[in-house]
Amino acid sequence: MKETILLGHGSGGKLSHELIKNLFVKYFDNAILKQQTDAALLQLNRTKIAFTTDSYVIDPVFFPGGNIGKLAVCGTVNDISVSGAKPLYISAAFIIEEGFPLTDLEKIVSAMADEAKKAGVLIVTGDTKVVSKGQCDKVFINTAGIGVHEEKYCEIGLGVKIKTGDKIIINGSIADHGMAIMAVRNFGNFEADIKSDCASLNGLIQKILNTGSRINFMRDATRGGMATVLCELAEQLKLGVEIEEFRVPVNENVRGMCELLGFDPFYVANEGKVILVVHPDDAELVLETMKLHELGKDASIIGEIVEAHPSKAILNTGIGGKRIIDMLAGEQLPRIC
Amino acid sequence: MKETILLGHGSGGKLSHELIKNLFVKYFDNAILKQQTDAALLQLNRTKIAFTTDSYVIDPVFFPGGNIGKLAVCGTVNDISVSGAKPLYISAAFIIEEGFPLTDLEKIVSAMADEAKKAGVLIVTGDTKVVSKGQCDKVFINTAGIGVHEEKYCEIGLGVKIKTGDKIIINGSIADHGMAIMAVRNFGNFEADIKSDCASLNGLIQKILNTGSRINFMRDATRGGMATVLCELAEQLKLGVEIEEFRVPVNENVRGMCELLGFDPFYVANEGKVILVVHPDDAELVLETMKLHELGKDASIIGEIVEAHPSKAILNTGIGGKRIIDMLAGEQLPRIC
Numbered sequence: 268m269k270e271t272i273l274l275g276h277g278s279g280g281k282l283s284h285e286l287i288k289n290l291f292v293k294y295f296d297n298a299i300l301k302q303q304t305d306a307a308l309l310q311l312n313r314t315k316i317a318f319t320t321d322s323y324v325i326d327p328v329f330f331p332g333g334n335i336g337k338l339a340v341c342g343t344v345n346d347i348s349v350s351g352a353k354p355l356y357i358s359a360a361f362i363i364e365e366g367f368p369l370t371d372l373e374k375i376v377s378a379m380a381d382e383a384k385k386a387g388v389l390i391v392t393g394d395t396k397v398v399s400k401g402q403c404d405k406v407f408i409n410t411a412g413i414g415v416h417e418e419k420y421c422e423i424g425l426g427v428k429i430k431t432g433d434k435i436i437i438n439g440s441i442a443d444h445g446m447a448i449m450a451v452r453n454f455g456n457f458e459a460d461i462k463s464d465c466a467s468l469n470g471l472i473q474k475i476l477n478t479g480s481r482i483n484f485m486r487d488a489t490r491g492g493m494a495t496v497l498c499e500l501a502e503q504l505k506l507g508v509e510i511e512e513f514r515v516p517v518n519e520n521v522r523g524m525c526e527l528l529g530f531d532p533f534y535v536a537n538e539g540k541v542i543l544v545v546h547p548d549d550a551e552l553v554l555e556t557m558k559l560h561e562l563g564k565d566a567s568i569i570g571e572i573v574e575a576h577p578s579k580a581i582l583n584t585g586i587g588g589k590r591i592i593d594m595l596a597g598e599q600l601p602r603i604c
Numbered sequence: 605m606k607e608t609i610l611l612g613h614g615s616g617g618k619l620s621h622e623l624i625k626n627l628f629v630k631y632f633d634n635a636i637l638k639q640q641t642d643a644a645l646l647q648l649n650r651t652k653i654a655f656t657t658d659s660y661v662i663d664p665v666f667f668p669g670g671n672i673g674k675l676a677v678c679g680t681v682n683d684i685s686v687s688g689a690k691p692l693y694i695s696a697a698f699i700i701e702e703g704f705p706l707t708d709l710e711k712i713v714s715a716m717a718d719e720a721k722k723a724g725v726l727i728v729t730g731d732t733k734v735v736s737k738g739q740c741d742k743v744f745i746n747t748a749g750i751g752v753h754e755e756k757y758c759e760i761g762l763g764v765k766i767k768t769g770d771k772i773i774i775n776g777s778i779a780d781h782g783m784a785i786m787a788v789r790n791f792g793n794f795e796a797d798i799k800s801d802c803a804s805l806n807g808l809i810q811k812i813l814n815t816g817s818r819i820n821f822m823r824d825a826t827r828g829g830m831a832t833v834l835c836e837l838a839e840q841l842k843l844g845v846e847i848e849e850f851r852v853p854v855n856e857n858v859r860g861m862c863e864l865l866g867f868d869p870f871y872v873a874n875e876g877k878v879i880l881v882v883h884p885d886d887a888e889l890v891l892e893t894m895k896l897h898e899l900g901k902d903a904s905i906i907g908e909i910v911e912a913h914p915s916k917a918i919l920n921t922g923i924g925g926k927r928i929i930d931m932l933a934g935e936q937l938p939r940i941c
């Protein structure tokens with residue numbers, strides 16, 4: 268381990284994984300945490316539940332397509348939803364810098380309330396801490412969430428049923444959230460016309476599950492981008508992941524902004540994107556179902572699980588080449604969520 | 605509402621209550637949140653659970669009797685335990701300042717692991733965010749927790765069974781945590797020989813419940829001190845609360861430090877103190893049971909619920925006078941937890 272905490276330890280990439288393995292999993296040592304899914308699968312009496320937490324430190328607090336409050340609800344709703352559970356209850360804990368405008372706090376809280384209503388979850392418990400000016404930057408929000416599992420879906424987050432030949436599907440364009448934030452940071456407010464994809468995915472996911480299709484894995488691609496999910500997947504499965512670059516939806520203005528600022532969209536954060544691994548016979552039905560939903564209209568089958576190159580995710584590039592999709596090494600975009 | 609966030613909004617006192625009522629409860633508007641207990645009482649299929657969250661921003665991070673990690677586990681274990689539930693699972697979310705020493709983080713994480721083991725809870729999910737130097741102060745930790753209720757105890761946190769004549773019991777001396785922190789802040793490390801009372805109370809509480817006594821209410825006295833719990837209790841019940849000052853245990857060195865620095869120990873934070881309201885016929889049994897436990901050996905019956913002065917908590921002072929125990933107005937000790 269490095270001797271001090273670096274920004275990269277919060278990137279969701281290599282250093283984050285090291286920190287989790289060498290510190291948190293080592294000390295907190297238990298079988299549930301070791302599964303390292305975004306939402307823990309817990310048994311309470313006869314009920315199986317999903318339990319997750321995330322802190323949000325995004326800067327700026329307000330951005331095109333949302334604010335830190337909306338993001339905090341969507342993020343936790345999504346972590347529970349991709350585990351296969353139905354999100355029900357959310358906690359909201361605020362750390363606020365002294366002097367933060369109450370009108371801004373009200374906008375944030377109001378956005379949380381709106382998003383919770385939309386997603387059909389209740390915010391049932393909370394906490395407020397205030398620190399002196401300069402001891403935190405504006406406002407940080409933590410949300411934890413609880414969802415209830417149906418027995419048949421409770422292992423989706425673990426990916427235990429994935430097999431060679433399964434199709435990999437994404438519900439739409441990548442890198443919108445990260446580039447919306449970068450556009451604001453670099454060029455001021457709302458000028459680049461790129462909007463965060465920040466959204467609660469539980470409605471879409473419920474529709475997909477309702478088809479009865481064999482959904483063998485889901486994960487939302489947030490910090491570290493789509494690439495990180497694919498790397499984690501390949502490593503965990505000891506199978507190969509193969510992605511067709513031309514099938515991955517990227518909005519033109521987002522691609523342009525990525526080129527301008529030197530980012531690879533595969534590594535840029537999303538906040539409303541889910542990657543699914545689906546039995547090949549069910550992939551078309553899933554795709555069509557997704558396309559009928561507002562949050563899945565640009566869905567695409569982007570690749571599949573293969574026997575070749577185990578533990579590696581490979582990108583077939585548009586020009587006929589192949590390259591390894593590696594895990595994010597440093598920190599690309601601090602405070603992106 | 606004031607126009608900007610003040611330190612007092614995080615005090616646990618009057619301004620906190622205003623903010624919760626006028627902002628969070630107003631927007632998040634649901635019956636569960638409105639109960640305003642530290643742990644929400646939720647129904648998941650046929651299982652009743654307690655769900656709570658707290659962020660910890662304590663400064664200094666290391667203090668006599670514990671550190672921010674130990675505190676984060678104890679605090680959440682206690683919020684669940686006083687609701688009458690058995691704490692089982694905890695989440696841990698870190699916001700870390702870039703440059704924070706990894707050895708310090710390891711000490712914190714190790715203390716969390718130790719305390720979780722001691723309290724019999726598992727840390728099952730987590731999150732790590734890193735912010736640039738100067739954007740937070742060292743490290744903030746959020747823990748959320750889940751506990752399972754037995755039907756017969758699930759309303760303890762609501763206090764619906766409290767009646768006139770019920771005895772008020774505390775498990776030991778007050779103000780230790782707050783004054784330990786103030787001693788370190790004012791006089792440097794460990795010199796005043798005052799230790800935080802930071803401890804997980806679930807073991808003690810389980811022993812009390814096992815007696816079969818009629819425990820009509822429990823709450824841990826943290827931010828805002830014992831006074832805040834008593835005020836909240838009186839207001840909520842529309843009954844009177846009467847406390848005998850000489851029965852409230854205060855350690856001599858803590859009393860001295862309070863006088864020196866101008867604090868009223870009734871308003872100073874605790875992190876291992878529970879206030880119980882017990883049927884008068886069961887109070888002696890509860891007291892004796894508590895005294896046999898390490899964390900209850902200085903337990904004391906400090907007062908009772910009365911018909912007189914409804915919605916007010918009154919202190920009978922040592923010198924024969926009476927004074928109203930009012931809610932904390934401003935912020936006494938920022939970043940005390």
